[in-house]
Amino acid sequence: MALVVICGQPCSGKSKAAACLAGALKESEARQTVRIVDESSLHRGLNESYSDMTAEKNLRGVLRSEVDRSVSKDSIIIVDSLNNIKGYRYELWCLARAAGIRYCVLFCDVEENICRQWNRERGERGESTYDEKIFSDLVGRFERPDRRNRWDSPLFELLPFRDEIEESSPAIVEAVSYLTKKIDSKSRDVRILQPTIATQNVRTTEANSLYEMDRATQEVISVIVETQSQGFGGTASRISFGQHLPTISFLHLTHLSVQRSVGLPELRNLRRTFIKLTGQASLSGPPPPTDADSAKRMFIEYLNRELAHS
Numbered sequence: 001m002a003l004v005v006i007c008g009q010p011c012s013g014k015s016k017a018a019a020c021l022a023g024a025l026k027e028s029e030a031r032q033t034v035r036i037v038d039e040s041s042l043h044r045g046l047n048e049s050y051s052d053m054t055a056e057k058n059l060r061g062v063l064r065s066e067v068d069r070s071v072s073k074d075s076i077i078i079v080d081s082l083n084n085i086k087g088y089r090y091e092l093w094c095l096a097r098a099a100g101i102r103y104c105v106l107f108c109d110v111e112e113n114i115c116r117q118w119n120r121e122r123g124e125r126g127e128s129t130y131d132e133k134i135f136s137d138l139v140g141r142f143e144r145p146d147r148r149n150r151w152d153s154p155l156f157e158l159l160p161f162r163d164e165i166e167e168s169s170p171a172i173v174e175a176v177s178y179l180t181k182k183i184d185s186k187s188r189d190v191r192i193l194q195p196t197i198a199t200q201n202v203r204t205t206e207a208n209s210l211y212e213m214d215r216a217t218q219e220v221i222s223v224i225v226e227t228q229s230q231g232f233g234g235t236a237s238r239i240s241f242g243q244h245l246p247t248i249s250f251l252h253l254t255h256l257s258v259q260r261s262v263g264l265p266e267l268r269n270l271r272r273t274f275i276k277l278t279g280q281a282s283l284s285g286p287p288p289p290t291d292a293d294s295a296k297r298m299f300i301e302y303l304n305r306e307l308a309h310s
Helices: 014-027 053-070 086-099 112-124 132-140 170-180 204-230 249-253 264-284 292-308
Strands: 002-008 034-038 076-080 102-108 155-158 238-240 255-257
Touching: 002 014, 002 086, 002 170, 014 034, 014 076, 014 102, 014 170, 034 053, 053 076, 053 086, 086 102, 102 170, 112 132, 155 170, 204 238, 204 264, 204 292, 255 292, 264 292
Parallel strands: 002 076, 002 102, 034 076, 102 155
Antiparallel strands: 238 255
């Protein structure tokens, strides 16, 4: 239904904001199903996750993969992490667009010195804290969200230092309203991202069809080449596939009639053309067959037609 990206400096109140937003969504009239994806849910520690660029890149990859698996039209996913790189927020926005759901960013706007103070106070309470070196590095690389960017819009801004973060905080109330508002013909302030051809995943059936088609046609060509080679340069005018492909029950009735020797380059060209034509036909009709039996039969019939006129 929606993807919410929590954004902010380290120790700026992001986790509390995520928890308050999740609570408000669950208690709303819509009673939304909410899940928070963060480092702790993936068993990643703060300093471990940001110890170097490789660890940070791996963390972003794991978070992105978990979000990709979780997004749906029936739940709201909250990504509680730094999300400090605008390019990474763009990647998350692309996931929301591919899923055809709503998207927004909740930004905890806190000054650096206050974040440092809160980091120290967390340590005094015995909670997990950032090492000073890691903290300074993350602060220096933070890219502030800009509502003019589509991957940062709509943007809801929290001011945790000025106001206590609560479910009744104005930014959280606005976010809940945006995420739960019903869409009708008059709705203009709520945007549901629409997937494009570039973001749509290839259907599994189509991928299976291509694999089976490639393998099946290659098997047929192997039988033809082997049969012709057994003729020691002669021409096998009638090639039966039943004895070579006994697992295919109906191929004992299928034959290839050839009046001349057909070389491997020519067979490969015919195979490529057949796969291309089959793929083009599937764009305007049903996908090609996903089973090897049908693919072999279609290819043999195609070869009979093409070789009969050559």
